Amino acid sequence: MSSQEQSTASKLAKAARGMQRPELQALWSDILAGKETAWAKGKALEHLVLRAFELDGAQVTYPYSVRLGSTSALRGPRNNLELEQIDGMVRVGEIRCICEAKDRTTPQNSESLSKLRNQLLRRPRFCIGSVFSKRGFTASARVAAHFMIEHPILLWNAEDISWALSAENGFARALEMKLRVAIEHGLPDFFVGSHELASVSPDPLEPGPPVDVVSGARVIVIVEGENDRVLLTKLLDTRFDRSAYRVVPARGKEAAQALARSLAAVGRTAVVLMFDADTREAEGIALQKAEAEDALQLAAGDDMSLVVVLAPELEALVLRPDAFALAFPGEPPLDSNEEELATDRPRRVLEHRLGGTGRGQFFSRLSPSTIEKIAQDPQLEALFAFVASHVGPSGAVRHP
Structure with missing residues (x-):
């Protein structure tokens, strides 16, 4: 200098x-x-x-x-x-x-x-x-x-x-x-806060081995935020007993990936990482999925981890015509402008329709028939199959 x-x-x-x-x-x-x-x-x-x-x-x-x-x-x-x-x-x-x-x-x-x-x-x-x-x-x-x-x-x-x-x-x-x-x-x-956020493993500086499960949960699902947690919990409840799994919110996509890798390595439990693609381009979705899988599988084997990328956002599941009609009874369907915007930014469309109601509050109030309709979306098939393979017959107590 x-x-x-x-x-x-x-x-x-x-x-x-x-x-x-x-x-x-x-x-x-x-x-x-x-x-x-x-x-x-x-x-x-x-x-x-x-x-x-x-x-x-x-x-x-x-x-x-x-x-x-x-x-x-x-x-x-x-x-x-x-x-x-x-x-x-x-x-x-x-x-x-x-x-x-x-x-x-x-x-x-x-x-x-x-x-x-x-x-x-x-x-x-x-x-x-x-x-x-x-x-x-x-x-x-x-x-x-x-x-x-x-x-x-x-x-x-x-x-x-x-x-x-x-x-x-x-x-x-x-x-x-x-x-x-x-x-x-x-x-x-x-991620140094993972043991507190998910309560999966003890403090890594404390003596004793990592625990295998969280209060009996055999699968941990990591999502980007609290609103995602509310909706996904209701969706999983249509297929599984809640004691068999746990949905943990992070604070954004990158944080979700870091948390998933941390829990996969230290918690010794099956981990699902779910995040929004923020695009509908097939090439971009495939690249995000492949990169996330490569990083996650370094911490957990193929049979202990799953990556689910939702295109373009989780909110799109609610805006499908059949699900929307149940979620917004008596309201007109999406107009042409809303349909165009929903192609890339369904969250904005949903927030516009909700007015001042928060998404988490809205998700928590969805009827069982609406949740069941959303649960039939093909993007969720891999998630349900993965959870079923780990929770076993005792965890799958509900049937659609």
Whole structure:
């Protein structure tokens, strides 16, 4: 770094060290919302992560450069060449970890891990890496991280960061959890809040093996959100006893995928991942499904996992003419404009028809005949077959 760059870096580190947890949480909310902050582009997230580790008792080195002539053994006309820019280094107990922060608008792909991998290859094998991404990671990045064996790279999405920022959890604890699961189960993107959100496995830092089921549930179905959970639970109730399965909401598609992989690896129970394709293009749907299956099957075998991609959204099941007539008795069918919009954005059509009624409330009030009609949609056949294969005769107590 130039003297000016060193001065700027020192000022940023000093500003970060003056922040306490409530200020970090407020800054994280602004980062997630894409709001302007007082920090230069890309600097807010990396300093937030480092300061949060520091508050948890970790030893922290704020962003710095590594140069070719940084030791007396290397001399010459090129000894001021910058080799690396490091977003930060943390030490938690005996764990040494290089941090890379990505405050971008799209999920990080596998190429984004290459820079950190090259940095790790220049260091002792006990050094690991962590990538913190506001928008998570593509399926290809999650698969690539599985094969970076000599120097593990742990993947942190927005859900991980939010969980670790709370005072009762902490980044230091989250790092220990992630590394332990990576060592024991080979999972580099374990979601640190999964044991609380789904109550499937105990805290990975507590002694004892993972549990096999949740209160007797033999299948866990992961969906994108609470509204999806309400509707899917009612649909599964038409075929199975509720004690045999559990529907768990995440907070979005990427979070659902991370949670599904975490539960598949640690919970040792059958896992279904269900999410919206947000498109009707067959090629796009097939690609999303294949990528999700590849990533999930690294954590669970074919017979213990299933991916269901709904085209374009779950709400489309309600807008089929036969189901719509039962869901909205006495109301006119969809007009031509609504039909056109429903092709790609059925959720918007449904919300328009509902007025001020929330989707979850609407789903909870659907009649048994309406739910049964929706349950006959071909997109749900694979889900019902998979659940039936795992719950057995005792779990299938209802018949259409």
